[in-house]
Amino acid sequence: MKKEHWKVYAFWIALSEAVGLIAGFLIRRGVEIYGLTAVKPPLSPPDWVFPVVWTILYALMGISAARVWLAEDSPAKRRSVSLFITQLVVNFFWPLFFFNLQAYGFALVWLILLWVLVFLLILNNRRVDMVASWLLIPYLIWLTFAVYLNIGVYLLN
Secondary structure, eight states, rough: GGGGGGGHHHHHHHHHHHHHHHHHHHHHHHHHHHHHOOOOTTOOOOHHHHHHHHHHHHHHHHHHHHHHSSSSOOOOHHHHHHHHHHHHHHHHHOOOOOOOOIHHHHHHHHHHHHHHHHHHHHOOOOTOOOOHHTTTTTHHHHHHHHHHHHHHHHHHO
């Protein structure tokens, strides 16, 4: 990384992490209620795993976005930036639907939308920066696991 690029990385990482922090703040009561009332599917991780994993994933998203932002301007780059912002907004609302509203079916549809957006972002990033594309693979894997968990919660509750 060039020395002068640190501000770009800091901005995109901070933006990504802020989405998680704000959403986490807004759902704290919903998470408590969920923990006390919801029946969870097999393989549900302990509660402490989620903030750890999401912190890492948001950092990877930010690094990916910074790499794209620093790439040469092109239609693919502009698409990637738009897809990134769109998926970040969709990502922000999922926990509100799931935990605060306990709208598990709607949250599942919303999560599948997020999965599709991230998949398209990964494909598009390949045209801009291959490393930026690879950095999002753990995110897509986690979202796939989240779909399983969301389906399980929907069916069990």
